[in-house]
Amino acid sequence: MSRVYNFSAGPSMMPEWVLKKASNEMLEYGATGQSVMEMSHRSKEYEAIIRSCESLLRELMNIPDNYKVLFLQGGASSQFAMIPLNLMTKNHKADYVTTGQWSKKAMAEAKRYGTVNEVASSADKTFSYIPDVDAMKFDPEADYVHITLNNTIYGTKWPKLPETGNVPLVADISSMALSEPLDVSKFGVLYAGAQKNMGPAGLTVVIIREDLIREPQEGTPTMFQYKIHADNGSMYNTPPTYSIYMCGLVCQWLKEEIGGLENMKKINEEKAAILYDFLDHSKLFKGTVEPGSLSLMNVPFVTGDEELDKKFVAESKAAGFVNLKGHRTVGGMRASIYNAMPVEGVKALVAFMKKFEEENA
Ligand SMILES: *Cc1c(COP(=O)(O)O)cnc(C)c1O
Numbered sequence: 001m002s003r004v005y006n007f008s009a010g011p012s013m014m015p016e017w018v019l020k021k022a023s024n025e026m027l028e029y030g031a032t033g034q035s036v037m038e039m040s041h042r043s044k045e046y047e048a049i050i051r052s053c054e055s056l057l058r059e060l061m062n063i064p065d066n067y068k069v070l071f072l073q074g075g076a077s078s079q080f081a082m083i084p085l086n087l088m089t090k091n092h093k094a095d096y097v098t099t100g101q102w103s104k105k106a107m108a109e110a111k112r113y114g115t116v117n118e119v120a121s122s123a124d125k126t127f128s129y130i131p132d133v134d135a136m137k138f139d140p141e142a143d144y145v146h147i148t149l150n151n152t153i154y155g156t157k158w159p160k161l162p163e164t165g166n167v168p169l170v171a172d173i174s175s176m177a178l179s180e181p182l183d184v185s186k187f188g189v190l191y192a193g194a195q196k197n198m199g200p201a202g203l204t205v206v207i208i209r210e211d212l213i214r215e216p217q218e219g220t221p222t223m224f225q226y227k228i229h230a231d232n233g234s235m236y237n238t239p240p241t242y243s244i245y246m247c248g249l250v251c252q253w254l255k256e257e258i259g260g261l262e263n264m265k266k267i268n269e270e271k272a273a274i275l276y277d278f279l280d281h282s283k284l285f286k287g288t289v290e291p292g293s294l295s296l297m298n299v300p301f302v303t304g305d306e307e308l309d310k311k312f313v314a315e316s317k318a319a320g321f322v323n324l325k326g327h328r329t330v331g332g333m334r335a336s337i338y339n340a341m342p343v344e345g346v347k348a349l350v351a352f353m354k355k356f357e358e359e360n361a
Contacts, residue, residue: 005345008323009152009298010175010196013340017257018249036245041238050239053248060254060261063184063207070206070226071234071244076102076174076193078224079204080109083170083189086216086226088114088143095119095142095167099158100127100151101329102172110146113217117142126330127154129290133162144168144188150176152196153327155300155334156293161186168212175297177205178254179339180265188212197297197338199247202240254339264339265296271337271346272296278350284308284357288330302332303360309333312356321349 006013029036032045039046054069063069072078083106088094092114096107098121110116117139120131138145145164150157152175161169168188177192184190189208195201206226213226222228228236258264276294279287279301288300303309309332313325326332337346 002320004320004322005341005348006322007335007337007341007349009327009334009336010193011201012196012336012338014200014246015250015253015257015340017253018246018340021249021252022246037242039241041235041241046241049245049248050234050241053244053251056248056251056255057205060178060251061182061184061207066210067184068208068210068213068226068230069234070208070229071239072204072206072229073202073240075201075204076172076191077105079172079191079206080106081113082206082224082226083144083146083191084110084113084217085220085224086214087168087170087189087212089214089217090143091141093117093139093142095138095145095164097121097131097136097145097147097162098123099130099148099156100154101327102152102174103146103148106146106148106172114143119145122156125290126288127151127156128288128293130156130158130293133158133160136162138162138164138167140165140167142167144170146170146172148172150174150179150295150297152298152336153300153330153334155287155289155295155298157295157297159292168209175336175338176295178250178261178264179268179297181261194243194247196336197340199250200243203243203247205247250339258339267343268296268337268339271341271343272299274343274346274350275299275335275337278353282353282357284361285353288332297338298334298336300326300330300332300334302326306331308360311360315356316349316352319352321352 095117097119119136122129122131145167149171170189173190174192175196177197191206194203213230216225284303285301316324324333326334
């Protein structure tokens with residue numbers, strides 16, 4: 001077997017421990033005589049799987065009791081609409097901070113449902129930094145403030161959370177969920193497409209403070225109402241059963257093999273430091289993000305020469321380092337080093353980059 005080091009931004013690498021366990025349980029889960037994929041979502045066996053996934057998530061993320069965990073579909077992109085439909089219901093206005101493509105898309109969707117105020121943006125420098133958090137002025141009358149905590153495409157992360165007073169903070173954590181501890185009580189809503197760091201594609205996790213689960217805007221489709229999913233324990237319709245099972249295994253791995261999110265954060269910091277240190281000293285490669293806004297998960301870098309970038313992507317792929325091509329809006333390369341990427345994978349990549357630098361400098 002020769003598994004590659006996969007630096008994809010998503011869907012991305014899964015822990016081998018998880019893949020092996022899923023593989024062992026593929027044909028027969030426990031004593032059920034069937035695969036999890038074949039189970040009725042209403043069966044008591046499946047009920048145990050989804051509730052165990054939820055309780056592991058609650059334990060790992062230290063989610064307070066007054067928050068609901070929802071297992072939905074439609075990706076993080078559906079949340080761009082669900083959030084305004086369900087939350088822009090008092091003063092019909094919300095504050096957005098633009099730190100990349102995803103926050104831009106979230107804001108564009110919200111504009112369909114109410115008044116949107118762009119509080120700050122880093123578009124002027126291709127989203128290579130997070131705007132000054134302390135200088136942001138939020139509208140105390142806004143129904144919520146929306147941010148993208150880790151910007152997958154540009155490799156930036158908020159250095160700290162903004163002070164929004166009594167206005168609920170809503171954050172897209174798709175590309176950093178479970179990568180480090182977060183104080184959930186600081187947020188009104190957290191949401192993530194699972195395919196970056198929580199499991200396979202098809203599952204969207206929403207963590208929402210109970211008082212924000214209210215009557216949505218008139219005309220909101222049933223499937224877009226948080227209340228419907230919360231009242232039905234994410235079983236209003238068929239949930240993404242297998243993806244939830246896999247997310248449960250990822251949580252089990254984090255708890256039993258890694259030892260929780262504090263430990264996961266240390267490992268992620270170690271991996272990121274190896275790569276950033278190399279980029280800081282390289283004569284050929286350089287990072288594209290301003291210090292102070294560096295992501296632990298997504299690391300974009302360039303050589304400054306498009307042809308050389310192409311050559312690097314091709315040669316690295318041949319050597320077993322796949323999906324290093326940067327997003328089309330940034331160019332160059334991007335290494336996504338989510339939870340499942342082992343430290344050895346990052347070390348091996350840096351060794352390969354050193355060799356490429358010697359050969360091409
Ligand atoms: C990938 C990603 C999205 C889009 O997720 P989908 O599940 O494909 O809709 C949104 N926001 C962030 C931060 C992402 O990384």
